[in-house]
Amino acid sequence: MFLNISTQFIDSIIDISELAGEKILTIYRKGFTVAHKKDYSPLTEADLMAHKTIVQRLKSLFPDIPILSEESKKIPFSERSTWQKYWLVDPLDGTKEFIKGNGEFTVNIALIENNQPILGVVYAPALDQLYYAAKGYGAYRRKKGKITGLKTKSRTEGVPVQVVGSRSHGDSYLKAFLLDIGEYHLIAMGSSLKFCLVAEGKADIYPRFGLTSEWDTGAAQCIVEESGGSVIDLKGEVLRYNTKDSLLNPYFLTVATDSNYWQQFISDDIKNNNNI
Numbered sequence: 001m002f003l004n005i006s007t008q009f010i011d012s013i014i015d016i017s018e019l020a021g022e023k024i025l026t027i028y029r030k031g032f033t034v035a036h037k038k039d040y041s042p043l044t045e046a047d048l049m050a051h052k053t054i055v056q057r058l059k060s061l062f063p064d065i066p067i068l069s070e071e072s073k074k075i076p077f078s079e080r081s082t083w084q085k086y087w088l089v090d091p092l093d094g095t096k097e098f099i100k101g102n103g104e105f106t107v108n109i110a111l112i113e114n115n116q117p118i119l120g121v122v123y124a125p126a127l128d129q130l131y132y133a134a135k136g137y138g139a140y141r142r143k144k145g146k147i148t149g150l151k152t153k154s155r156t157e158g159v160p161v162q163v164v165g166s167r168s169h170g171d172s173y174l175k176a177f178l179l180d181i182g183e184y185h186l187i188a189m190g191s192s193l194k195f196c197l198v199a200e201g202k203a204d205i206y207p208r209f210g211l212t213s214e215w216d217t218g219a220a221q222c223i224v225e226e227s228g229g230s231v232i233d234l235k236g237e238v239l240r241y242n243t244k245d246s247l248l249n250p251y252f253l254t255v256a257t258d259s260n261y262w263q264q265f266i267s268d269d270i271k272n273n274n275n276i
């Protein structure tokens with residue numbers, strides 16, 4: 001039985017994401033040069049400030065719900081596996097976009113229950129764009145104060161496939177996949193905003209044939225699913241969370257519709273190298 005999520009509950013998570021976004025923007029707007037996240041830098045400072053804000057607020061409001069993020073990834077699976085529900089947090093997704101200064105970075109907060117995302121908030125503070133969804137509630141975008149319900153679009157025969165891909169993580173598998181799908185238009189985007197383009201009907205598919213962690217996808221997956229799309233592994237199974245020791249995702253496809261249709265374009269080479 002899934003947690004009953006109210007509008008007030010969702011609003012409280014939106015508020016937390018906005019507070020974290022404000023912390024990030026105080027650093028982002030100063031302007032900086034940084035080479036490595038491992039160094040103490042504006043990037044690291046923004047990441048840690050946002051993480052601290054999110055964790056403090058979540059613990060204050062929901063003291064009985066555990067929190068999982070990159071900062072707490074060493075929690076053993078033997079402990080994590082007992083969690084029926086937990087928060088899955090990425091305080092600053094899109095570090096390369098943050099460094100480049102293009103605004104395409106996000107704060108991601110998801111609530112996972114029974115290995116599925118049941119609430120997701122993706123906030124892009126520099127763009128003043130917020131995406132949010134909850135199971136059975138629908139998916140929405142708030143842009144410059146205007147709220148719009150989200151709905152994926154149906155694939156249209158004879159029209160170039162709208163593919164969204166990483167602005168920072170190109171790979172040979174993606175190139176091979178694109179050669180097989182026919183005519184396409186590639187949209188470059190950073191962070192979890194790639195998922196959101198599918199959710200709002202601006203893209204047909206976001207294929208990811210590279211490493212991601214569970215906190216990179218949980219919030220956005222809920223938004224995609226509530227808008228009518230799906231996030232599936234290369235076997236066609238919906239992405240699930242906290243099911244193994246590793247917190248890495250398998251390769252996946254984020255699709256607006258026709259999840260089975262896209263399987264035909266995945267080569268054996270891609271499948272055989274998906275060893276997560």
